[in-house]
Amino acid sequence: MMKLKNILLSFSLLSVLLSYSQTYEVIKVDIKCTAHSLTSNLNSAANDFSPYVHNNILYFASDRSPDILIDGENNWSKSEAINLFQGDLKGDINADAKIKNIRLVSERFEAGSHTGPACFSVTGDTMFVSQVQINKKSGTFHPQLYYAVRLNKKFTKLTPLSFNNPDYSYGHPFYDSRAQRLYFASNNAGGKGGKDIYYSDLTDTGWSSPKGLTEVNSAEDEVFPFLVDNVFFYATNMDGKSGGLDIYWKLLNGIPNSSKPLEGANSDMDDFGIYIFPGMTKGYFSTNRLGNDDLMYIDVERSITIRNEMVGEFRFKTLKGLPADVTIQIIDEDDFVLYETTTDKDGKFIFKEIDTDKSYSIRAISEEDLDLTLQSLNGEGAVELAGDESNVFTYRKLGTDKSGTLSLIPDDMIDFNLNEGRLSGQLIYEDRPNEFPKDLKVVLIDENGKESFSTLTDDNGNFDFKKLSMAKNYILKVPESDNDLVLLIYDLKGNVVAQLKTNENGEFTFRKIAPDYSNNLELLEEDDGAFDYNTQTIWGYFEYENNSKLSRSGLIVSAYNADGSILEEELTDKDGVFRFKNLPVEKSLLFKLEENGDSFILDDFTLYIYDRDGQKIAGLKRGQDGFFTYRPLGYEVDNELSQIEEDNLEFILAGQSNKDRILVYFDSNQSQVKSNDINVLKNISQVLKDNNQARVEINAYADAKSSDDYNLILSKKRGDWIVNYLVKRGISIDRIIVNAYGESRLVDQQNDALNRRAEIHLY
Secondary structure: OOOHHHHHOOOEEEEOEEEEEEEEEEEEEEEEEEEEEEOOOOOOOOOOEEEEEEEEEEEEEOOOOOOOOOOOOOOOOOOOOOEEEEEEEEOOOOOOOOEEEEOOOOHOOOOOEEEEEEEEEOOEEEEEEEEEEOOOOEEEEEEEEEEEEEOOOOOOOEOOOOOOOOOEEEEEEEEOOOEEEEEEEEEEOOOOOOOOOEEEEEEOEEEOEEEEEEOOOOOOEEEEEEEOOEEEEEOOOOOOOOOOOOEEEEEEOOOOOOOOOOEEOOOOOOOEEEEEEOOOOOEEEEEOOOOEEEEEEEEEEEEEEEEEEEEEEEEEEEEOOOOOOOEEEEOOOOOOEEEEEEOOOOOOEEEEEEEEEEEEEEEEEEOOOEEEEEEOOOOHHHHHEOOOOOOEEEEEEEOOOOOOOOOOOOOEEOOOOOOOEEEEEEEEEOOOOOOOOOOEEEEOOOOOEEEEEEEEEOOEEEEEEEEOOOOOOEEEEEEOOOEEEEEEEEEOOEEEEEEEOOOOOEEEEEOOOOOOOHEEEEEEHHHHOOOOOOOEEEEEEEEEOOOOOOOOOOOOEEEEOOOOOOOEEEOOOOEEEEEEEEEEEEOOOOEEOOOOOOOHHHHHHHEEOOOOOOOOOEEEEHHHHHHHEEEEOOOOOOOOOHHHHHHHHHHHHHOOOOOOOOEEEEOOOOOOOOOOHHHHHHHHHHHHHOOOOOEEEEEEOOOOOOHHHHHHHHHHHHHHHHHHHHHOOOHHHHHHHHOOOOOOOOOOOHHHHHHHHHEEEOO
């Protein structure tokens, strides 16, 4: 890098009027990039550096000769003098972008010495630039900071800033329009050593005295500052590991983090003078890795690890005032709106229970340009996001927001060829698990306020709208709504993909829009307590065999995952009924029943689980460690066989060819295992005898020929028959768990012989 460059002052005026949005908690931010050489003819045999882009014009500093580039102006030659140039960006911004009409920004800036680099205000009407002036008393050269105003498409002469001091250098400026703060590099008195990053605020009385940016400064040089989306970039030689200057970054006003080198940008030469577009997906920087200073293009990837809750506040980019009553939508990666709310009088909004699984975008429906900042729990800015021309800010998909107003049509309920969707929902009472809003009218209102579709809920609060155009927006409304009413939206598998309460008008909303993704963010991978977006609503009741009339109200029902971590806790009503609305979709869920004052024999309870249509789909008995084990998707043993099963599977199956699972089958309406499967049970009993600590779980099923009640009873009898067989062969009943699932998990719609089965698991 040229020695003179260290004493230059460049200015970038980028106003990021990013709104304040509070995110649950930002755990960490990682940024990396990939550098590409430009295929355009921008770089020259001279030094070209410090890019800045405004309004599709790329500005940069260069010591190339300008006299052949200016048409209609007086030619003048300043050999190896740095001047400010510009070129027009054509087409998409990437390494292959065309950069046309390269020319001087203004001949007025020539001062017999070095001028540039530069930056602009958010409107482009003000430019800040550094220019080297000679101290006539000492004969030394120090850059100073200047500004110019654009009038009639041309810039005025340069005007010095009030805090300039010819005894020190002031260079490499960057202006943050939102904060009205000018950052720059200087060797001003009181620094940490070498050149440091300073800033000065524009106040009602003028520019404030420069202050050092202590969180980035070191005893070495810190130069070329740049700020975008609350990430502060600069160049430094503080570690000396990569050779010369390297580009570093640090979050400002966000989660604590030390400065980090920009992965993918640095080399063993000088790397400096970066510009990144708002949204942080692409940009340019300077490097001399090939000899002279050149510009390179970079693809940028920002990954943000976050937790659960988001509260936000938008700001206009160019207008005064606050964007109140702006509709804010959460869009998933398939362009469907998941939730919707509006900003309050201060431009704030809130969403809760962020899902950790899929991508989403945040969209503000406004004719004015907006920007967005996400903050940490302490209310400080954690990350700022700039939206695209449609005010879409890419983030992550939301989970169930109990106070939201928007529902979702899932992917598997959409016919993409016909662009039609099915909305399958259920209305339930939040605090009355054993009651359902029967014959309640549900209507869809179009964008013109007209009632387009209507239906009535069935006995269990279910309703369906089919063949809905995905090109239209609807309000889902329940005219006779009730404060206790909750809307559940189901996918094709029966999982709950949205859970909402009505607003005061009994309205829910779903919409479809097409976002333009501009950021790449990801969520914490480990379990951080956030609800998964796909959930199960499970309700059921406990039946007490010793006394069916005994009150079962107030019993404590706890739900656990397969690892034994508690998920939720509910109390039974007077009939022993409970409901969980936010359980994760997992292969196994464990329920535990606890007495709440009365004395019960807990082993005499049977837990019955219902589906959304009110059918009993499982009858569960208390097993190991006092848990009732429910397998919502049926037991799938592929690649999950225990060590006992792996060592003994061939022996247990007695020569059967299907080694995917331990299965036995039944004849129609029979509870006894088919004769050719008796050897399987015989061999299982022998394995259990040889392994005294081993236990067995039996999940029994039926076909769908009879009623669901009959089939549930029949599957229970099948499970009990296997239990009795094992007990007669000397296996203690304490080592056996049996669950009945009736017809709820058919494996073959055409062959009922495969549905009449029991799945057996040793563990």
